[in-house]
Amino acid sequence: MKILLFGATGMIGQGVLRECLRDADVQLVQTVGRTATGVQNPKLTELVHADLFHYAPIESQLSGFDACFFCLGVASTGMKEADYYRLTYELTLAAAETLARLNPQMTFIYVSGSGTDSSERGRMMWARVKGKTENALRRLPFKAAYMLRPGFIQPLHGIQSRTPLYRFFYQLTGPVLPLLRRLLPNQILTTEQLGQAMLVAAKRGAPKPVLEARDIRALVKESQ
Numbered sequence: 001m002k003i004l005l006f007g008a009t010g011m012i013g014q015g016v017l018r019e020c021l022r023d024a025d026v027q028l029v030q031t032v033g034r035t036a037t038g039v040q041n042p043k044l045t046e047l048v049h050a051d052l053f054h055y056a057p058i059e060s061q062l063s064g065f066d067a068c069f070f071c072l073g074v075a076s077t078g079m080k081e082a083d084y085y086r087l088t089y090e091l092t093l094a095a096a097e098t099l100a101r102l103n104p105q106m107t108f109i110y111v112s113g114s115g116t117d118s119s120e121r122g123r124m125m126w127a128r129v130k131g132k133t134e135n136a137l138r139r140l141p142f143k144a145a146y147m148l149r150p151g152f153i154q155p156l157h158g159i160q161s162r163t164p165l166y167r168f169f170y171q172l173t174g175p176v177l178p179l180l181r182r183l184l185p186n187q188i189l190t191t192e193q194l195g196q197a198m199l200v201a202a203k204r205g206a207p208k209p210v211l212e213a214r215d216i217r218a219l220v221k222e223s224q
Contacts (some may be wrong), residue, residue, distance in 0.1 A: 001202065002028040002064060006052075007071030008037050012111055014159045015191025016159050016198060017044075023199055027108060030065070032095075033072075052091055055098045063102040067202035070095065070110045076126035084126060089133045100140040107144045107202045110137055111194070112153035114213060138209055146201050147210045154190045189213055196220045 003020055007137035008031040020029045021041050027043050031037055035047045049058055052072070074087045092110065099106060112134055117127035120135065134147045197216045200206070200223045211219065 001026050001066045003030070003202070004062065004065045004068040005029055005031045005071065005100070005182060006068070007073065007111075008039075009033060009035055010073070011155050011159055012073075012153065013069075013071035014106060015155065015157075016071055016195040018157060019192060019199060020069075020158070021197030025203060026199070030061075034060075039073065053094045055095065059098065059102060062099060064158065065099075065103050066104055067109065067198075068096075068099055068103075068106045069185050069202075070108065070170050072111075073111065076129075081129070085129050088126075088129050089136070092133050093136055096137055096140055099112070100142050104141055105143045107205075108137060108142045109138070109146045109148060109198045109201055111148045112149045114149045116147075116149055120121060134210065144201075144205060145209060146206050148194065148197065148216055149210065150189045150194055150211050150216060151213045152188045153194060154188060156190050158190050159191055171172070187213060189216060193217060193220050196223070 004025060005013065005017055005020065008017045017029065017031070017037065017039065020026050021043055026043060029044045031044070032049060034048065034050055034052065036048055047058060047061055049055070055062060070092060072091065074084070076084050087094060096108060099108065110133070112130050115124070116128050116134060117124065117131040118134065120127055120128050120131045137145050137147065193216065197211070197219045200219050208215070
């Protein structure tokens with residue numbers, strides 16, 4: 001299996017990259033982003049591309065892939081809706097529309113968020129925009145498209161968030177997270193579980209197009 005990975009330098013993307021490189025069924029992982037990850041692995045190639053809204057100059061390097069794991073995203077805190085819309089909906093669809101044309105047999109997996117509003121009419125700005133993004137992705141002519149909606153995500157294996165506030169929060173809550181995961185297994189996922197679930201969905205499919213945290217966990221558990 002050959003995988004395109006967007007957002008590999010972020011916390012979620014780092015975890016997904018780790019699981020992809022460890023999977024025996026994955027022959028190639030190609031990251032696409034503004035910066036390289038710095039990871040060294042014979043399965044890994046890195047495509048550094050400054051403009052993630054336009055892909056015409058690199059289209060020849062974006063075909064022949066079985067799956068795309070799209071882990072790019074920004075927090076909506078303090079953002080105007082127009083700015084969040086551009087960095088969420090427009091940025092995601094710029095990549096997805098290109099890939100759907102170049103790889104019609106591709107499975108596209110998008111990391112969304114718990115509470116996303118599929119009606120696109122709710123009161124929460126970020127949830128409306130995420131819902132519009134999900135709906136647009138599901139209409140594209142991919143072989144399959146899955147929307148993953150994790151809630152709280154615990155980074156494992158030395159992975160850290162790039163956001164200082166988040167890093168502080170994870171350091172503060174780190175000692176109790178294993179207990180909380182046991183008490184709330186369907187609310188707290190790990191970067192490892194998220195990466196493994198994406199691989200399962202890419203290889204075997206998933207029971208439905210929108211997967212909440214409970215569904216993500218079940219997908220991983222059934223594959224073990």
